[in-house]
Structures are given as structure tokens and as C-alpha cells.
Amino acid sequence: MELNGVTIKDTFAEAFPIKAARLIVTARDEKWAMHAATAATGFATSVIACKIEAGIERNLTASETPDGRFGVSLLFFAVSGTELENQLQNRIGQCILTSPTSAVFSGIDEGKVVGIGKAIRYFGDGYQISKKFGTRRYWRIPVMDGEFVCEDVTHRVDAVAGGNFLIVATNVEAALFAAERAVAAIASLPDVITPFPGGVVRSGSKVGSKYKFMTASTNDAYCPTLRGLVESDLPSESQAVLEIVIDGLTEEAVANAMREGILAACTHGRKEGVIEITASNFGGKLGKHHFHLYKLLP
Amino acid sequence: MKPLTFTPTAEITKPVDLTALRPDNLTGMKITDIERIKIRNGSASELVGDLFAVSGDNPRDIVFDGARSSLECIGSGMKYGSIQVMGDAGALTGCQMSGGVITITGDAGNFCANSMRGGLIRIRGSCGDYLASGLPGSKFAMNNGCVIVNGNAGKRLADRMRRGLIIVHGDVGPGTCSAMIAGTVMLLGNSGGNLGVHMKRGSIICSESCDLPDDRFLGQPFEGKGFLALIQRYLEEIGEPLNLCEKLGSPRYRFIGDLSHGGMGEVISYRF
Known part of the structure; x- marks a missing residue:
């Protein structure tokens, strides 16, 4: 299959089940909401070492947030409910509670309960105030700029992590240009994030290593400098490969994001240096979600 | 389905205890059964059918038509459903209720x-x-x-x-x-x-x-x-x-x- 002269390989991306939660962070203006959001989603690129993958889903207008202020929707993904709860509590406590004028609310109202405010409230040292309206409970915790408002609980749902595709290009500039377009296209979609820096990964990995203490190591088949030393999967004219990794709340959301991302990456086609689109998988042994590129694309 | 409607058929001057006439109590009952429920009218005990005309078939949605302040304990202990009071409600309305909606027009x-x-x-x-x-x-x-x-x-x-x-x-x-x-x-x-x-x-x-x-x-x-x-x-x-x-x-x-x-x-x- 070809798309604007770009070869689409007959392969699939392999994704795995994961637990996910959504938080809504608000603040007095966009600047401070983003400060809290970027801090809370920092060091959250891969569950391998960060224990969580997180990112900004989208910005929210005042009319879309519970307290009528500017907001940011954040998605968090972890391999277990316990780890997700621990990470959320730590990140709210250290990154959102500490950010001036911030407040945090649940972004998902169905699924298993994950405590957030019910743990953070103890920071109030007995001066915290509980407010329950309908079924929702909030905590008002006194802080030095007034009060930090935090919803008592959020909910987690079963989700999909590790959707991906690789952009094989003639050089780094061409690969980056295509990757940035792909990330921009995915950023406009609901229920998905691209957790890596700028949404792009340059250090794709394979399972295992020659070193026993390493569980994953560099994806040598796609490293241009190793061509000739290892069995390379790169076309001869390729000098750079970048990967887009996608986490989403549903399989449909990830599939949609992969499709839109690949189409955006191939917009200018081979004439701008994009040679091939492929995907990373582990022979079907890692995850139950398989996204076949041929089936995704029109 | 039509709301289960209670309309007073006689002048009610003494306090009437309507605790029993709530959605969670009446679900599954026929109108004839409802009319035979005993309620307190002042110090006496009377049947619902002696004081109210009962119509409708949806006990989750109850209407007290022509209500007045002598009707007491409306929705008392109610767990779900809705009660509309068309008029005034007496003392202890919604007392100890745990769910549902009561709307009083007066x-x-x-x-x-x-x-x-x-x-x-x-x-x-x-x-x-x-x-x-x-x-x-x-x-x-x-x-x-x-x-x-x-x-x-x-x-x-x-x-x-x-x-x-x-x-x-x-x-x-x-x-x-x-x-x-x-x-x-x-x-x-x-x-x-x-x-x-x-x-x-x-x-x-x-x-x-x-x-x-x-x-x-x-x-x-x-x-x-x-x-x-x-x-x-x-x-x-x-x-x-x-x-x-x-x-x-x-x-x-x-x-x-x-x-x-x-x-x-x-x-x-x-x-x-």
C-alpha cells in the first residue's frame, strides 16, 4: 500500500490493556492551569520506569469546567489500579496542590473509584472542609493563597496503551517535520494522548537486552548507524526513524488517532523525505490489541 | 403510565398521616389494595379510600391533588420516586426521606x-x-x-x-x-x-x-x-x-x- 508515495508496511501495532483516569485541572488563567498540568504530567512517558504514562488531552474553556475557570484535561495510564491511585495522589499532592490558584476535579464519572481528595485532604491538618452536593464530594483545603478545592474521588476505566507507528524518513528533519504534523493531528482528538516529549519517541525499544538487568534495549533494527552490524529493517536511503506512541481510553480512540496521525505524517509524501510508515509489535505476545495498518487506512 | 393521584373526597380538618403513601411503599400494589391502607386521621384510623379518590397506575410518580396543610408526613421516609403536592403540605413533609424528589406548589x-x-x-x-x-x-x-x-x-x-x-x-x-x-x-x-x-x-x-x-x-x-x-x-x-x-x-x-x-x-x- 502507498499513501502519497509513502510505503505503508503490512504490519500491525501491538498495544496492551491498562488502567486510565482523567483529571480536570483548573486555575485562575491559562498560564497557571498549564503550569499545574505540565508539572502533573511530567516524568510520565513510559510505565517501564515512570510507572505511569500521562499527558494533556486538551484545553477546556470556562464553560466546560466544574468551577467555571480555564481548565486542562489530563489523562493518566498505569498498569494497575493501585499504581494509578498512588501516582495520582502523589502528582496531585506535589504538582497541582502546590500550584497557585489551582483546583482539581474528576474527569470520568464511571468505573472503579480512585481516591484523590480523600487522601490529599489530610494536608489540611484538620482545617479541611468537606462539601457534598448531590453525589459529588469536594474538599476545601486551606492553603497560603486561599483554598485548594479537590474532588474526593475520580474513577478509572480499562484503556489501551502502546498504539504506535514509525515514520521512516531520509533524514531527521523530514522525520521530525512529519512527526510534528502527526502529533498536531492527534492532539485535536478526544480520549488520547501521546505521552513522550513533544509526542515523539526517538529511542524505540525492543524487548530484552544482551545485559541481564535490562528488560528493554534499543530497537537496533531501526537504528541507521547499526546498518550492516545487525539485521536492519531500514530501507537503504533512510537515515532517521521516529515513533509516535498513543495511549487512549478505548480501542476505537487509539485506532482513530493512529489513522489521523499516519495521514497527517504522509500529507506531503515521499517528495519531502518520508519513505515508509511501519509499526512496532512483539509478534502478538505483549498485548491483545492489534492495530493493522492496512485495516486502519482508507 | 399515569401518576398515581390522590384527590381528597371529603373535608379534611384533622391532621392526616400520609407516611404510608410513598412510592417505595406502594410499588406493586393495586388501587384496590391502596384504598384499603389504614392511615391516621386525627386520633382515628381510616381507610385511604374513605378520604381520597385514587386514580392512575404509576406508584413511582405520586400526585396529591388539592392538598392542604392538614396532610402531614407526605413523603416521610421516602426512598425513591417523585411526589408532587398540588397545594400546601402539612408538618413533617419529607421527614427522614433518603431519596427521590418532592415538589410542593404551595x-x-x-x-x-x-x-x-x-x-x-x-x-x-x-x-x-x-x-x-x-x-x-x-x-x-x-x-x-x-x-x-x-x-x-x-x-x-x-x-x-x-x-x-x-x-x-x-x-x-x-x-x-x-x-x-x-x-x-x-x-x-x-x-x-x-x-x-x-x-x-x-x-x-x-x-x-x-x-x-x-x-x-x-x-x-x-x-x-x-x-x-x-x-x-x-x-x-x-x-x-x-x-x-x-x-x-x-x-x-x-x-x-x-x-x-x-x-x-x-x-x-x-x-x-
Whole structure:
């Protein structure tokens, strides 16, 4: 299959089940909401070492947030409910509670309960105030700029992590240009994030290593400098490969994001240096979600 | 399905206890069975069919047509469903209810929503004394749910209230929120004397001037809009057409008290 002269390989991306939660962070203006959001989603690129993958889903207008202020929707993904709860509590406590004028609310109202405010409230040292309206409970915790408002609980749902595709290009500039377009296209979609820096990964990995203490190591088949030393999967004219990794709340959301991302990456086609689109998988042994590129694309 | 409708067939002058006529009690019953339920009429015991004409087939949706203040305990102990009172409701309406919605087009009597544990009561008219207070001997009063009064309310509203939300559009009597334990009370009219006396925790929001007891509250300027937006969010969820930002503007002062009871309560004033 070809798309604007770009070869689409007959392969699939392999994704795995994961637990996910959504938080809504608000603040007095966009600047401070983003400060809290970027801090809370920092060091959250891969569950391998960060224990969580997180990112900004989208910005929210005042009319879309519970307290009528500017907001940011954040998605968090972890391999277990316990780890997700621990990470959320730590990140709210250290990154959102500490950010001036911030407040945090649940972004998902169905699924298993994950405590957030019910743990953070103890920071109030007995001066915290509980407010329950309908079924929702909030905590008002006194802080030095007034009060930090935090919803008592959020909910987690079963989700999909590790959707991906690789952009094989003639050089780094061409690969980056295509990757940035792909990330921009995915950023406009609901229920998905691209957790890596700028949404792009340059250090794709394979399972295992020659070193026993390493569980994953560099994806040598796609490293241009190793061509000739290892069995390379790169076309001869390729000098750079970048990967887009996608986490989403549903399989449909990830599939949609992969499709839109690949189409955006191939917009200018081979004439701008994009040679091939492929995907990373582990022979079907890692995850139950398989996204076949041929089936995704029109 | 049509709402199960009760229409008085005779002049009811004595207090009638309607505790039994609530959705969770009547589900699965035929009209003939409902007509044979015994209820208290003053000191006597009478059949529902002797006092009311019963029609309709949906016990989850009950209507008391032509209601008057002698009909007491409407929706008392109710767990789910809806009750519409077309007219006035007597004492103890919604007492100890834990779910569902009661709508009263007229006024409600004393002890409405006493020891309420959940659900929603809308009173389009005014309400008597001891709204959302505790039953005699109980440690605390309203423990959850929401009461909205479009008119005025009497004395000792929310006495010993522990949780929930009360909004009164009109004026309230003296002793409002006395010994309040927690919860939120929004007063959009004038408040009577001794507001919040002996309150331990909880929030009172006053759009007009508030008459706090001397030396028991400590006030300071307050700018934050606080949790008002969260109340607005809930009001939108229950379909209540009240724009709090328009109605209240920005808060001016926040008092903490009752200082003789720990001082963890707050009175947020919008017109100090």
C-alpha cells in the first residue's frame, strides 16, 4: 500500500490493556492551569520506569469546567489500579496542590473509584472542609493563597496503551517535520494522548537486552548507524526513524488517532523525505490489541 | 403510565398521616389494595379510600391533588420516586426521606425535611419552622440531600444540620443554623437574629445582611468565589434555574465561628 508515495508496511501495532483516569485541572488563567498540568504530567512517558504514562488531552474553556475557570484535561495510564491511585495522589499532592490558584476535579464519572481528595485532604491538618452536593464530594483545603478545592474521588476505566507507528524518513528533519504534523493531528482528538516529549519517541525499544538487568534495549533494527552490524529493517536511503506512541481510553480512540496521525505524517509524501510508515509489535505476545495498518487506512 | 393521584373526597380538618403513601411503599400494589391502607386521621384510623379518590397506575410518580396543610408526613421516609403536592403540605413533609424528589406548589408546614438523609425537596411557596432540623432526641438533623424554598422559612432552620444543601430565596427566621454541624445553607433574603449561634462547622452564604450574634464570629475581607461554582454545577444537574453569579456577585466578607464552639463554621456575606 502507498499513501502519497509513502510505503505503508503490512504490519500491525501491538498495544496492551491498562488502567486510565482523567483529571480536570483548573486555575485562575491559562498560564497557571498549564503550569499545574505540565508539572502533573511530567516524568510520565513510559510505565517501564515512570510507572505511569500521562499527558494533556486538551484545553477546556470556562464553560466546560466544574468551577467555571480555564481548565486542562489530563489523562493518566498505569498498569494497575493501585499504581494509578498512588501516582495520582502523589502528582496531585506535589504538582497541582502546590500550584497557585489551582483546583482539581474528576474527569470520568464511571468505573472503579480512585481516591484523590480523600487522601490529599489530610494536608489540611484538620482545617479541611468537606462539601457534598448531590453525589459529588469536594474538599476545601486551606492553603497560603486561599483554598485548594479537590474532588474526593475520580474513577478509572480499562484503556489501551502502546498504539504506535514509525515514520521512516531520509533524514531527521523530514522525520521530525512529519512527526510534528502527526502529533498536531492527534492532539485535536478526544480520549488520547501521546505521552513522550513533544509526542515523539526517538529511542524505540525492543524487548530484552544482551545485559541481564535490562528488560528493554534499543530497537537496533531501526537504528541507521547499526546498518550492516545487525539485521536492519531500514530501507537503504533512510537515515532517521521516529515513533509516535498513543495511549487512549478505548480501542476505537487509539485506532482513530493512529489513522489521523499516519495521514497527517504522509500529507506531503515521499517528495519531502518520508519513505515508509511501519509499526512496532512483539509478534502478538505483549498485548491483545492489534492495530493493522492496512485495516486502519482508507 | 399515569401518576398515581390522590384527590381528597371529603373535608379534611384533622391532621392526616400520609407516611404510608410513598412510592417505595406502594410499588406493586393495586388501587384496590391502596384504598384499603389504614392511615391516621386525627386520633382515628381510616381507610385511604374513605378520604381520597385514587386514580392512575404509576406508584413511582405520586400526585396529591388539592392538598392542604392538614396532610402531614407526605413523603416521610421516602426512598425513591417523585411526589408532587398540588397545594400546601402539612408538618413533617419529607421527614427522614433518603431519596427521590418532592415538589410542593404551595407552602410547607413545620419540621419539613427533618432528619432528611437524601433526595430533593422543592417548595415553591414558604415553609414553617424547623426546616431540615433534627427530630426530637436525634443527635443531628439533615444528613444529606437538598431543599430549595422559593418563599420564606421560619425559625431554627437547619438546626443541628450535618450535611446537604439548603437554599432559601426569601427571608428566614431567628436561630437559623443554630448548632449546625456541617453542610451548606444559602440565604438569598434577610436572616433573623442569632444566625449560626453555636455552629461547629458548615457554611452559611448570605446575599443580604446577616445578623450574627455578638462576639461569636470573627470577620475578615474575602475575595475568593470559593465553592459557589460547585453549587452552581449541582443546581444545573438538578435543573434548578438559579444563576448564583448573577444573583450574588462577589463575596465581601467571611466570618468564622461560632468561636465558642471551635470556630470552624463560616458565614460568607455578599452584602456586608
